[in-house]
Amino acid sequence: MAALRGVSGSACGLRLQQATRSAYATCSRRSVSTQAAESASPVLLDLETDSSIGVPQLSPEEKKEFRPWKRAADRKLPLPGSRYQYHPPKYDRGPLHPIQSPNQSDPTARDFVPGPFSLPRLRQTFQSTISSDIMTLAYNHTPPGTPKEPPAERLRTWDDSSPYHKNRPKRAPRGAPVLPLRERDITFNNIPEIKEITLAAYSPEAIDDPNHLIVTRSVMLALTGSLPDITTTHSSVVQWGVVKGKRAGVKTTIYSNDAYEFLDRLIHIVLPRIKDWKGVRATTGDGSGNLSFGLDPQVVAMFPEVEVNYDMYPTRMMPGCRIFVKTTATSDRQARLLLQCMGIPFWGKI
Template sequence: MASLRGVSRPARGLPICNPSRSVFPACTRRNGSTQAAEAAAPIPELLELETDSKLDAPELSPEEKKIFRPWKRAADRKIPLPGSRYQYHPPKYYRGPLHPIQSPAASDPVARDFVPGPFSFPRLRQTLYSTIAPDLMTLAYLHTPPGTPKKEPAERLRTWDDSSPYHKNRPLRAPRGAPVLPLRERNITFRNIPEIKEITLATYVPQAIKDADHLVVARTALLALTGTLPDITKTNSNVAQWQIIKGKKSGVKTTMYGNDAYDFLDRCINIVFPRIKDWKGIEASTGDSCGNLSWGFTPDQLALFPEIEVNYDMYPAKMIPGCRVFVKTSATSDRQARLLLQALGIPFTGEIRD
């Protein structure tokens, strides 16, 4: 301490390696892990990995941008990176809930069935969830007083009269005149509120058998309306008087799901239907008894869509086809499907057939 008294006051505050004081030593310490890391040979597969973060790296100069070509480096790499360590592939098949390896959820970006989005929420769909859904529950509410005996549903299948010994243990027969048994209508609750599942657009162009340009125009028109590439359909039978040959390309169809279906229905309700002259509405007798409704557009009505009207001169004259629209809902009866579409803004006309 006597030697420090002769030093100036600012110099006394400098850290000096003194064994009696708990300060860091001036020399670096070497341990076993450091020596082992230096002695180990570098792995060639790990040389391609970057240790620094790209968030902290400075921006490349124009000269470096011309040289930096990651795709060229990946193409020139002779030894690929080990897939088990740097590439994760989820299982292709689902092998049950007890399997040790489970597929990630569909919302996980690494999942095989991952679909990015949704990037927008249609106004019609938001109106359905916020306003129409409670109204549908109110309109379809059926009050049952306490103590009311439960009414058993009527038999949908016909029984055998046991007039023959072969009728024993045979399954029940389908109702007369109904080859396909319709769905049984369920009451609307908060668990099964009807909604739009998909919308299919289909057009039949018999002129395409002789002139393929009609098929190109029909496919272009549906592509502009839906944003998806339509599939080409073929005829299933021969009709000699109409010169229809089996197996010839004569139509196109496409299907929209989710938000695309709601966007298309929104354009129909707010843009196309109000512009149709002397239009009374959709026939109320439409439906397949399972909650699926349909209607059609003539060529003049199809031209009212803004996607076609903005490029109307691009289509040849009198070659824009009409189309059929099939709306598939989650309702279990046509009555519930009409109730849903009426709440969305589609008018119905004519005699109602349940």
């Protein structure tokens, strides 16, 4: 029995060795097309049978003469386009079209923008903590089977006191030529977020002294990292010496991560250093989820970007600024709730 075991073991080893050698012989060929190229088939004669590893290296003389840019410049006709090369569509023809434009994050997209290269701390806190807190604070339990209340009528109807009132469209409410957005309940796919932040600075002294405008623009550039646009006055005020059309201010808008970075510095560095500051007035807002508040020149000087080079800006030319926070909320109540969760205090009667 032992002898049989030894014979079977040696036979298995011999068969394994023969199989390994045959595998090596098979793998030494480049591909199956090598066997086809060796045959006399005229269809596959153009296939290469040698590997690129065995190609000899170029000599120094050949390397000097190898100039692909010169060959491309001398080429009169462009290379033929490959049918496997993807070209994104130039126009978006709707969601039902069989050919759709790639996302903006796709490198092949026409509107490709690289990034983001960093995740702001305030935005990360919003995604991990603040968003769930807002859903909890704004939750309004409705028992099953409760009938839905019809929406309130916002447009005024005609009293039909005249025959011309018939079939006429309803009128807007008094004192509001533009209807504000109707507030929607906060759900998992409707959580308010920061959309953009606009900073505007007005310096009426720049009408007589353009140096004020240079300092104002430099300060706004340091705060936002984007070059502000110069604004002009819309009307003339004789008492203040303001002439219509004169350059007297700057304005810039920041989006996405830049807006969260600016708001993070404002909440955690600048606002805690203001003495006897109540907070933002609770009555601010345009009724559609956009809030605004102002900062004095002394407060603008507390930003780290300005404070590190404070001697570069003349003290008497330091401007104040107005901050407009645009959110995806549909009411001022939701926008205040979002900024309160981020750390901005509000005061006064709502």
